[in-house]
Amino acid sequence: MSNHDTYSSHYDFKQVETKWQQKWELSSAYQVGEDTDKEKYYVLEMFPYPSGRIHMGHVRNYSIGDVVARYKRMRGFNVLHPMGWDAFGLPAENAAQKHNTHPAKWTYENIDYMRAQLKQLGLSYDWQREFATCDPDYYRWEQKIFIEMYQRGLVYQRVTTVNWCENCQTVLANEQVIDGACWRCDDQVEPRNMNGWFFKITDYTDELLNDLQSLNGWPEKVVTMQNNWIGKSTGLTCDFKIDGSEEAISIFTTRPDTIFGVTFMSLAPEHPLLATLTEGTGKEKEVAGFIDDILREKQRQSVQEEPEKRGMFTGRYCINPFNGDKIPIYVANFVLMEYGTGAVMAVPAHDQRDFEFARAYDLTIKPVVIPEGETFDPEFMHEASTVPGKLIDSGQFSELDSIDAQGKIIDFAREQGFGAPLTTYRLRDWGISRQRYWGAPIPMIHCDNCGVVPVPFEQLPVLLPEDITTSTDECRPLHQRPDFVNTICPACRKEARRETDTMDTFVESSWYFARFACPDSDETPLERDRSDYWLPVDQYIGGVEHAILHLLYSRFFTKVLRDLGYLSIAEPFTNLLTQGMVIKDGAKMSKSKGNVVDPDQLISQYGADTVRLFSLFAAPPERDLEWNVQGVEGASRFLNRVYRLVREFYGSNVDGTAYSSSDDTALLRKLHQTIKKVTYDIEDDFHFNTAISAVMELFNTMSSSLGSAAGKGASTETVSETIRNLLLLLYPMVPHFSSELWEMMDFPETPEEQLWPIHDDEKAREELLTIVLQVNGKVRSRIEVSADSQDQVLQDLAMADEKVNRFIEGKTVKKVIVVKKKLVNIVV
Template sequence: MTTSPTNPTSNRYDFKTIEDKWQKNWIDTERYKATEDPDKEKYYVLEMFPYPSGRIHMGHVRNYSIGDVVARYKRMRGYNVLHPMGWDAFGLPAENAAQKNNSHPAAWTYSNIDYMRNQLKQLGLSYDWGREIATCNSKYFKWEQLIFQEMYKKGIVYQKTTTVNWCNSCQTVLANEQVIEGLCWRCDQAIKPRKMNGWFFKITDYAEELLADLDKLTGWPEKVVTMQRNWIGKSTGLNCDFAVDGLDATISIFTTRPDTIFGVTFMSIAAEHPLVDTLIAGNDNEQEIRDFIDQILTEKQQQGPDDELVKKGIFTGKYCINPYNGDKVPVYIANFVLMDYGTGAVMAVPAHDERDFEFAKVYGLPITPVVIPEGVELVSDTMENASTVPGTLVNSGSFNGMESEVAKTAIIAHAEANNFGKAHVTYRLRDWGISRQRYWGAPIPMIHCDSCGVQPVPVEQLPVVLPDDADATGATCKPLHQRESFIATTCPACGKAARRETDTMDTFVESSWYYVRYACPRFTDAPIDKEKTSYWLPVDQYIGGVEHAILHLLYSRFFVKVLRDLGYLDIDEPFTNLLTQGMVIKDGAKMSKSKGNVVDPHDLVSEYGADTVRLFSLFAAPPEKDLEWNAQGVEGCSRFLNRVYRFISARPELLDAGPVPAELSENGRSLHRKMHQTIKRVTENIENNFHFNTAISAGMELFNTMTSLTDSEKGEQCEPAVVREALQSLLILLSPMVPHFSAEMWEQLGNRNSIEDQAWPKFDAAAAEEEMLTIVIQVQGKVRSRLQVPADIEDEELKAMALADPNVLRFLEGKTVKKTIVVKKKLVNIVA
């Protein structure tokens, strides 16, 4: 039997009816529609938008509930709030899932969006759904394509050859995620490395600014700032050229330890180094070297991020010459040297680098100590590991006797004076490769012409849309480079036959600027309406998982700087404040389908209602900590809401309680005081650190005080007007967490205006002052008594009362009081 939400005889409130009622009301009245208002201070709160996988999980519930509390709270504080939602809808998972479900990626994605949108609405999240975007919609990626072209014209986009995963059976490039233990995820055939042209964003042009501006991000967690700083990885050192013996070629290296350069005993280069073919051409074992290169490139493609690399190399047959001492050192191709980091070549100093030391031991290469730490003796034959700390130089020619830091400067100056090297700053950060060879992605809007080279698609022809094959299933949804009808086009410059670019963009591109488009989602004249973005941006509070601490957040920061330089934005950083919420844990592990420990939010909402689910996700742990799943906790939150419901339903006299009288009973004063203390606690917990768990706890304490001071069985009485005032404050304080329940209970109290139109309660410090205090009395640090005293008692009077207390006197007998310490409003400690 379904009960009325206002039925006073029911023990449980009818959450289904209440939640349906208020969700319809919010939609019908466009309650959360955001418009620019120059007379109001704006607040833009945003949670990282989801990938439409089909169903939301408890991690979504937690993330979006946190953001919704902030949005609702800020509205009550008088801010003009923007709180949008959309879908990160392109990418590999859609293709995988579409194939698995015998569906087309578009059909699969949009059906998931419809389902998940309904789930989010059932949670009562206060989104402006009129601003909803899906990145797979051509009205969105049209502007992304235009931005790409503008970046290309400014030299921020370029093409270069890179090594990719190639499946010969499927005749396609695979993303790293599509390679399973070295095999193609589609056909289980072995993949091979292959060189191919790809598109790159020149993020390295912004490396120094990205690094320097981290100092501005005072509202970000320090751990995230540190992770980005390390990822950018600024290094200062020496760029130096080693001539190849017998060839008109040089190998360039970069080192942060020029003080060790006299200890170079071999050179390591990457398998993809552009000099490899020159170095090995004509060698007796050229084929052996090429086979080795194929082997280590294949292993690199198959290697996981946490796999320990077994160091391997092969001699090229050539030597290079150390420009400082003329030593000829062998050149090795080594599997641990990365072509996309530094110059693709590493001067190897085994005495002072652990990786080089291990390699030298395996291949019997010399080890020459050149930096001796104080109090240490280094002998090459007896060294068990490398010495990596600074010291005094030896075996270093004219630099002998110098300390490391002094020697670094002198050695760089020597290279500059002799024109074979110079001081250089480098970054660990690499340019962003955005090419993806698949169907379900935003097409890169470029054309290849044999006569004219690379040409942008004319602006009037944007967007370049995906081929329409709505009848195709995932299994027959070919990547773009296998679709001749898509590829064939004409050159916009000369009109001859030409080829479309068949790469699609990395989905990180879409998520790097979506928050900008939320400010003007229906603008049709340009990618960005500068007037609107100038009002709303930057995002005031961004919320999402720490797993996005580097790539997504770094790319977003890069994109804002690019859009600024293109004239679209006036800001330098996208997100003023960042909250990285913890994971939802069950049975000691993150909830995931693979672990079989998932709790479906749909089942919880059906059993307990959205407000209970929201309340639990906020109450169980501070937002930055992991939340341990606890079914009893959900039940406990449900019981609390039902207690409040029954309390209100059982007191019709509160409807006509009238104003709060000037003179209150003792119980009335106690409840009024507790109410203001709770307002202070809840406000501070939300405002200062988003500790919703302690804010909710404070609200529960207020309600417990209310019930104890109005317990008719104990004869407790409290003025109805004070009870109503406290209840209304409690409902407002809880409304960001449990919006449907609070709105309904507010209405049950006879209020005709909406609770969402109420201002946040004001704290009255005088009303919150305690009339009487319980003071703990300690003797020698141990509690011996307690005193009830007026809140405004002076310290000297309090000392006198403590020293006269009979329980205290028993423990002072035969002793001399040395000092009496008063901790204001808490305790007195007597030292005897």
């Protein structure tokens, strides 16, 4: 019985995929260690939250990553490709309440299920390195890093107005508030004053900003988003003395050149000077009422709508230090306390918001920057002018160009002592306190004698109490656990209380990629030599929805870990691929829309390789992928066609059959062209869709070559060679399938032990080319010529062409353009 007979007549993906997955599992095929003989390559996909089961977005993300991993291995790299679980978070608590279980139990059960799902997809992870962020062995190191950050002054506590989500019963960071709503549950966020822990990410603002320039392997879009988020602006801060008082109002402006055009002052309703300012004006009550009013309005409205500009005169004036002008002070609803100084010098002639306000309250508009060839009459202006020009009415700065004037005005303010250059940022410190149970405890102790004291390293981890029962309306679960809260102060040995806040789960995901270098290390969070070998991540892959939150925090942590001596790198991810969403019927998959596709069901119906192939084929990775069942069937059909052809070829035993040598070279040529194209598509941009279509073309060519009668078609040898290479090209995308057919063909070893094929330019070269013949730029005919034809020959052939002649007859040929290997264009 020949080997061939043991293979079924149709491709049995279930049996084949199980077989290879078992082999990989038993041989720990993708386990790696540091190997200084080989160049390392670290490919990482954003690890999932263990919500219960994987979704199609994961399937796509991890399929892309797996192709990269398998491809790079074939290129001789020592590839690190790990997987883990972003396992802390609120859904576990909610689910635990709902199903009357424990968050840990729920989480670890989900992980078990999802791990099995990932294994069914045949993803080539080094499972030895797997961890979940809720493992005490992980978060103990996070607690250590926290304390070291605290000791370095990068952690502090303060009371602030925080974003409170009533639904989640917790605080959110600025980055986690989207359009005034919670990023997770979409509930409206409300302000609340609370004590909380902060990471001093603003210490790293400049570095986070400047290093963006080095991220050439990131999509420009993501870099821009981070740039905007950090929001650097430079300008002047300047004091306006309050008339009849020793106090002054500090303003910040990016347009110091317009400072002679200031006609009033606007304060944010929360501005601290307001209370004293109105004293004795007789307007105290009126102003206070107005402030209450706009603060309440601000809370109510969604961030979407921009309210009408409203304000009220405070009854006081201040003095413009540049020209001594006495200008009225207003409270205004559009001034933000969070930005700059909470006070704005209003220049209605050159700022649209100030302009609208001035029109509404009939305030003076004074133009001071006049663009070339224009004049402004304040009475007839219908919008502010924000373009540069020449200064007027600006004291000694009049006649200057407005751009040049900016620096001179700042210098003057500094010399006179009432102002200074200032750079402001939009980025705030990162509030990491969460009033929840299922998170890493913040390892701090509050002592009445000693104040805040870090938990000593040897006492780490501060474990979450396990026997917790979370009930629906329970807030701050740890707070209500005396056995957790009550402790001894490490400094004075007196009774003290543990911190009961847990850390934002984004803290875990900010350094997990580094821990993958040494997940088993029980001495230290990161071993320097191992992280130096593996980091940075060469290719990071995930959804664009993390463009700010996770990626910014990870960059921050990388720099902190470097400064703590754990890492040598400044940036964590050299190359970033942000893959598009998986959509169906033009919309994002969601339960409410009822268009969710279940990966389990797909895999059992079509097999992992088909699902992988389709998700790689249907669109390039950075674009949204429209899920289409018929497309999946197309992918399945393709694999079956290849299977049948290979099986028949192997069984036909056609050695010695006569063949056509021209067909033989043609197939070989196509093969080498395909190797070239597939390699280029993967290397250049991970454009697997076009790579797959090239392999399909190769298969079609081979298939028609094989079907020919004796004396035609390619030789057995060439077909075998083509199959061999085709399986190698396909291997990273459909590894089970390729491995199986490889074995069927009796090729030595397995595809993954082979090197990626290299094309031969000589063999890929076309002998005959189709040259397009144009008349006046329109295609009129085509001719076949040998590839080395000279220009003159081409031109002669073109002029002699019958179809061409129909179009040039009776006309004068003005010009002939010959483009090598492409076309001849005759202009008449």
